[in-house]
Amino acid sequence: MLFEILLLLLAGFFGGVLNSIAGGGSFITFPALIAVGISPITANATNTFASCAGYMSGTYAFRQEISAHKNELVKIIIISLLGGISGAWLLLKTPESVFREAIPWLLLFATSLFIFGGKINTQLKKMAFRHQHASALGGFFLLVLLFGVSLYGGFFNAGLGIVSLSYLALAGHTNINAMNGLKLLVSSAVSLIAIVIFTLNDVIAWYEGTIVLCGTLAGGYAAAHLSRKLPQQYVRNFVIAASIATTLYFFFDIYAQ
Secondary structure (H helix, E strand, C coil): CHHHHHHHHHHHHHHHHHHHHCCCCHHHHHHHHHHCCCCHHHHHHHHHHHHHHHHHHHHHHCHHHHHCCHHHHHHHHHHHHHHHHHHHHHHHHCCHHHHHHHHHHHHHHHHHHHHHHHHHHHHHHHHHHHCCCHHHHHHHHHHHHHHHHHHHHHHCCCCHHHHHHHHHHHCCCCCHHHHHHHHHHHHHHHHHHHHHHHHHCCCCCHHHHHHHHHHHHHHHHHHHHHHHHCCHHHHHHHHHHHHHHHHHHHHHHHHCC
């Protein structure tokens, strides 16, 4: 029992650190919940609950960077809530075998989008310059993409930070600290509404989840301050490394059986 508590607490702390700096903290927390005997669907819902504290504490720590984008916040929060509800509902209606096999492919898409999002955004800007209606079309595409990101987060919390960063890169954001703050805001909104849905359907392991939550709360807040002090290129490289590692892990976990 003591070993399980320590395992979950440490997994929560390091998962909170990773979520705050780069995303992908569920690479640690989700397997830890599985390791103590929780079924995958319940572990996923519990992981969403446990990770939320780290998202919220990290959001608070990045409040200054987030406030610089106040004109976008209402839109981001509303779409994140709608997508989170949809994703949580979809998870509860999806067979576990389908749920497991979709994970690595979604992460592969997210990783590719983060790495190449800047180049794609450059091409979109060129289109906007050449075609007067391209800007409006691009704006609509970004709204749909944010809904998709939020739906993904409600469906499966692992990799939500990486997917959110991918969206922000495609939307034209370049400051990695501002991106981290907005990423955590999206993750908080998606997770909070998903937790409501999971609670109503009684699929959260509250005891184990609370232990992980305590770890993510400490890890998320501490790492947010650390992230500000690191050179942006170092943080971006860490994001890429974390996303690749997370993707490879899930491919191995699902298909190397």
